[in-house]
Amino acid sequence: MSLALQTFSTVKDANAALQASGTRYLGGGTLVVRAANEGDVSVSSLVRVTEPSLSAVSVSGGKARLGASVTMAAITRHPELAALAPAARAVGGPAIRNMATVGGNLFAPAPYGDFAVALLALNATVAVEDGEMPVETFLAGRDTSRAVVTAVSLSLPEAESFRFLKVSRVKPKGVSVLSIAALLQRTADGTVTSARIAHGCMADRSMRAKAAEKALLGCKLTPEEIAPALAVAGEDITPITDPIASAWYRAEVLPVHLGRLLLS
Amino acid sequence: MAKVPVQFTLNGSEKAEFIESGTTLLHALRDKIGDTSPKGGCHQGTCGACSVIIDGELRLSCLTLAETCDGADIRTTAGLAEGGVLHPLQRAFLDAFATQCGFCTPGMIMAAKALLDRTPNPSREEVVEALSGNICRCTGYEPIIQAVLTAARADSQNAA
Numbered sequence: 372m373s374l375a376l377q378t379f380s381t382v383k384d385a386n387a388a389l390q391a392s393g394t395r396y397l398g399g400g401t402l403v404v405r406a407a408n409e410g411d412v413s414v415s416s417l418v419r420v421t422e423p424s425l426s427a428v429s430v431s432g433g434k435a436r437l438g439a440s441v442t443m444a445a446i447t448r449h450p451e452l453a454a455l456a457p458a459a460r461a462v463g464g465p466a467i468r469n470m471a472t473v474g475g476n477l478f479a480p481a482p483y484g485d486f487a488v489a490l491l492a493l494n495a496t497v498a499v500e501d502g503e504m505p506v507e508t509f510l511a512g513r514d515t516s517r518a519v520v521t522a523v524s525l526s527l528p529e530a531e532s533f534r535f536l537k538v539s540r541v542k543p544k545g546v547s548v549l550s551i552a553a554l555l556q557r558t559a560d561g562t563v564t565s566a567r568i569a570h571g572c573m574a575d576r577s578m579r580a581k582a583a584e585k586a587l588l589g590c591k592l593t594p595e596e597i598a599p600a601l602a603v604a605g606e607d608i609t610p611i612t613d614p615i616a617s618a619w620y621r622a623e624v625l626p627v628h629l630g631r632l633l634l635s
Numbered sequence: 636m637a638k639v640p641v642q643f644t645l646n647g648s649e650k651a652e653f654i655e656s657g658t659t660l661l662h663a664l665r666d667k668i669g670d671t672s673p674k675g676g677c678h679q680g681t682c683g684a685c686s687v688i689i690d691g692e693l694r695l696s697c698l699t700l701a702e703t704c705d706g707a708d709i710r711t712t713a714g715l716a717e718g719g720v721l722h723p724l725q726r727a728f729l730d731a732f733a734t735q736c737g738f739c740t741p742g743m744i745m746a747a748k749a750l751l752d753r754t755p756n757p758s759r760e761e762v763v764e765a766l767s768g769n770i771c772r773c774t775g776y777e778p779i780i781q782a783v784l785t786a787a788r789a790d791s792q793n794a795a
């Protein structure tokens with residue numbers, strides 16, 4: 372393996388180094404070091420940043436800021452991040468969760484990226500050195516992104532408004548057949564007034580189920596009223612095929628699992 | 636390729652090595668330092684045979700670059716026995732027939748140790764969850780789960 376690691380104390384210096392070809396950022400390394408071990412020669416140099424803010428979590432006024440180097444394990448243990456814990460716990464086994472970072476999950480190709488599914492439903496904001504953007508915009512342009520992600524910010528949801536589901540074949544861990552996250556605001560009588568739904572494995576990265584979101588407005592979460600949303604859940608999807616499931620299977624079971632999540 | 640200096644504590648003793656930049660911790664431990672207790676199974680993060688404890692947290696040495704461990708406290712199964720006396724986890728694995736070919740054993744023991752260090756009296760579910768990143772092709776897992784539960788009981792009796 373011929374990899375060289377460069378360590379910088381500031382994001383600015385790391386961003387300059389990342390412009391060189393064959394250079395990638397090193398988060399927890401669970402994907403990028405694995406690729407190198409498997410013989411991927413497209414990466415010859417890795418860059419990391421030791422700036423402490425990248426590993427910091429701050430929560431105030433119902434908002435959370437997660438540094439890009441914060442691990443899934445740190446999220447599961449944080450007393451104020453209980454709403455995010457199910458999505459963080461869905462990532463890999465214990466050792467992977469001790470290594471896998473928030474920043475790295477934004478780049479993880481399907482069937483990975485379970486935490487990013489939750490971030491997309493929660494309309495999180497992704498920060499780089501010179502600005503912020505909605506996670507949806509970030510995910511769409513991630514292939515050409517050459518800047519260190521520094522943090523992710525989001526409004527923490529009320530427990531009852533946010534639901535997350537990962538379906539896998541191997542229990543308790545195993546890669547996703549699919550994952551779904553839904554942020555639903557409802558009136559006192561249970562009528563949906565806003566819905567944001569994201570799913571994983573229905574493309575190479577997490578996507579929103581916009582047709583289903585629209586169809587849920589004004590509905591109560593009963594089998595009859597959610598049926599139109601389930602019927603359009605598969606619009607615009609191009610699921611992945613891998614050893615876990617074919618694209619056809621994933622498309623077939625998406626409405627079933629979305630229904631279970633909505634009725635749970 | 637440039638060599639870089641790395642210093643860390645391995646099972647309580649200071650180690651200093653010059654390694655090639657980009658070397659994994661697994662490679663550095665086995666081929667440079669001579670601690671062959673972490674095993675290289677898949678080099679992909681899926682088998683857990685290379686598990687070690689770094690600064691109190693379970694990690695996969697095959698996906699960790701050795702340079703990132705400068706100044707760290709690293710624990711492996713090779714450092715568990717004290718003065719020729721096996722650690723309760725090692726004893727329990729032998730007694731329960733939780734090790735057959737033995738390839739997964741050092742990783743299983745590190746994953747179990749990381750659990751017991753935080754949760755001395757785990758439930759069966761907690762043991763299953765803690766071992767979920769480790770694959771065993773021999774035992775069928777049940778003896779391993781029993782060994783970890785036995786070691787936890789032995790430890791709490793010693794402490795009482």
Ligand SMILES: Cc1cc2nc3c(=O)[nH]c(=O)nc-3n(C[C@H](O)[C@H](O)[C@H](O)COP(=O)(O)OP(=O)(O)OC[C@H]3O[C@@H](n4cnc5c(N)ncnc54)[C@H](O)[C@@H]3O)c2cc1C
Binds near residue numbers: 396463475
């Ligand atoms: C055995 C195994 C099981 C897994 N199971 C799951 C699972 O169940 N669910 C799941 O979602 N994922 C899973 N993964 C994938 C992976 O562990 C996670 O997606 C993880 O969050 C990736 O983060 P990382 O820090 O390790 O990324 P790295 O490997 O460090 O980086 C991945 C990519 O992101 C880029 N990157 C990372 N951080 C930044 C940053 N701050 N700024 C700019 N670029 C950055 C890197 O350059 C690289 O291209 C698994 C991986 C393995 C090996």
Ligand code: FES
Binds near residue numbers: 674684695697
């Ligand atoms: S060798 Fe590291 S997980 Fe298999």
Ligand code: FES
Binds near residue numbers: 738740771
């Ligand atoms: S004892 Fe052989 S793999 Fe576990």
